[in-house]
Structure formats: structure tokens, C-alpha cells
Amino acid sequence: MARGYPIHDVRRRLITALGGADAKGGMSGVELARALGMSRTTVSKYLQMLAADGTLDRREVGNVTLWSLRPGQESFAFPDDYFRAASAYMECIRNASESVAVQVVRNCIRSGASSASLVLDVVLPASDAIRDMYETGKIGAAEQNYLGGIISRSLHEIGSRNAGVRASREKGRSALVIAADSRSGPVSHAACSIYRSRGWTVFELGDMSAAAGVLFDLDFERLAGKVWNPKDGPLITVVFSSTAEGLNFFADSIYPVSKRSRRMHLLLCGRGLAEPVSGMKSCDYYIDGDVSKVIQISDAISAR
Numbered sequence: 001m002a003r004g005y006p007i008h009d010v011r012r013r014l015i016t017a018l019g020g021a022d023a024k025g026g027m028s029g030v031e032l033a034r035a036l037g038m039s040r041t042t043v044s045k046y047l048q049m050l051a052a053d054g055t056l057d058r059r060e061v062g063n064v065t066l067w068s069l070r071p072g073q074e075s076f077a078f079p080d081d082y083f084r085a086a087s088a089y090m091e092c093i094r095n096a097s098e099s100v101a102v103q104v105v106r107n108c109i110r111s112g113a114s115s116a117s118l119v120l121d122v123v124l125p126a127s128d129a130i131r132d133m134y135e136t137g138k139i140g141a142a143e144q145n146y147l148g149g150i151i152s153r154s155l156h157e158i159g160s161r162n163a164g165v166r167a168s169r170e171k172g173r174s175a176l177v178i179a180a181d182s183r184s185g186p187v188s189h190a191a192c193s194i195y196r197s198r199g200w201t202v203f204e205l206g207d208m209s210a211a212a213g214v215l216f217d218l219d220f221e222r223l224a225g226k227v228w229n230p231k232d233g234p235l236i237t238v239v240f241s242s243t244a245e246g247l248n249f250f251a252d253s254i255y256p257v258s259k260r261s262r263r264m265h266l267l268l269c270g271r272g273l274a275e276p277v278s279g280m281k282s283c284d285y286y287i288d289g290d291v292s293k294v295i296q297i298s299d300a301i302s303a304r
Helices: 007-018 029-036 042-054 082-094 098-110 115-135 142-158 182-197 216-227 244-259 290-304
Strands: 056-062 064-069 174-179 199-207 235-241 262-269 285-287
Touching: 007 029, 007 042, 007 064, 007 098, 029 042, 029 064, 042 056, 042 115, 082 098, 082 115, 082 142, 082 244, 098 115, 098 142, 115 142, 115 182, 115 290, 142 182, 174 182, 174 216, 182 199, 182 235, 182 290, 235 244, 235 290, 262 290, 285 290
Parallel strands: 174 199, 174 235, 235 262, 262 285
Antiparallel strands: 056 064
16 A cells, blocks of 8 residues: 555545546646645555545546546545444335345545444344334335345355455454344344454354254254364353244353353344343343443453
8 A cells, every 4th residue: 555645545535536526537746746735656656546446437548547436436534424324225225126235334444433333333224224124014024034135145245354364363352143033133134234244253143032942052062163263262152032932042051152262252142132131140241222231241351
């Protein structure tokens, strides 16, 4: 990266310059260097980077290279603009506009949004709104599934950021994530996206309500033995549930297995419970609905 300027700040300034009336048809590197107050060499480095990430287009006109914005580019100033980003994303959900919704997420990432804040403040509230619209009869099952697909693609976009950096950090940071019921599927998927963006190896089981049975503890122990090596560091098992019954079942099934290994930890997260849960003993940690706290505790355990 060219030194001295944060990439998201340069991107914001380029979007402002290239989005103006004087930039119709594109601007040359010389013109952009003058508009941004940078040297031509420095601007050229950033232009190449932003063309590679999909922000800019280039075309040759004689001996001159003209730069222009690709459609849908927008800049946010975080942390102040999370509300504006959430509103823009929710509008895409209401209009069932998948490509525009994903572009909003990409614009947030390129503007320097943190993965956790992007998931928790922008995408997850939209997921909750989809569930509420379905439960109140405003949308049907087909539309709910389609909009859920937009959420999934958005979370994949967030989770896949900085993939090259993650490859060197994955050892010792492993999480196995379970949704105890279908209502908890979106939040468990959101947590997986945050874990992945932070360098964790993630084993995502999704909605396991159909697997609830007397043999689940054996199934779980067998799976953990296949995917995780205690020598590589601790395994954080996280269960998200919208019911106390789901929390209790998976806690009673998994906690004895985790206690047989000093390097396995069980976190329970109750979200949207009809009644508050207290005094959970069959786990290492119980978190009342706060996904960010789940991530914080996981980071603390892995750092021991």
C-alpha cells in the first residue's frame, strides 16, 4: 500500500472527485493528483489498488488513461455512518434488491467498517426485520427465504474479507457454532461471519434442532474429534437458542464432553427468549443475547 494515507480515506476522496459534474467521462491521473493534492506516483498506486477491488474503471483514450467510478460506489465515514449504512441496507431488503444490498456491504467494507459492527449494526437488524415481517404476515415464506439468501450472501462477503491475512492466523482459534432452532440460524451465521473475519477456523453446524436426541452427545464428541486437534489450541463451542429448552438440551449434551477436555469451552447465548434465563450451570459462560460479548469472551479464551 502507498504510505501516508488510509485507503478508505483516499477512496472517499476519489468518489467525491469522480462523482462531480466535472468528472463526466472520467479524469486522468494528473487531474486526480491535482484534485487530491497528492503526487502522481502516489495517486497512481491508489488508482491501481482501487481498480483491483472493483471501485474504479479505466479506459485508454489515445495516450491518456481516464478513470471513472463503477456503478453503485458510495463512501461512508465510520463510525458515524453505521445508521446511514443500516438504513440503506434495509431499503435494499425491502425492495428485494440482492445486488444492491451486497454492494452496500462492499462499500461499507471498503470504507473501513469493522466486521463486527457491520454484522451487528447493519446486517443482523435487517435479518431480525425479515423474521418480524414474516411472523406478522407482511411477507410469505418464499419471500422470507429469498431475503434470507441476501442476508447469507452479505455475511459471506463480510466473512471472506482479508482471506490472505487469515491463512496465517487460524491455528489456535477454533469455534464450533450451533443454532438450537431455526430462529437462531441467522444469528449463528452472523457470528460465524464475525469469527471468520477475525481469523478463526469455524465449524458451522447451522440449525441442529432436528438432531436433538439421546445420542447427540456421542455425535458431537465424534465430530469434535475429527475436526479439532487439542494441540492446536482451544475449541470454543457456541450454542445460540431462542428457547430455554434448546439451551438446556445442548448444554446437557455438550458440557460433559467439554469437561473431559481442558481445552474445550461451552458458551451459551440466549437471544429473543420469552423469559430470562439465570443460573445456567451446564456451561462455561452464559450470555444473554449479546453477540459481541460472545466474540469478546472467545477472543479472551483464545489469548490465554
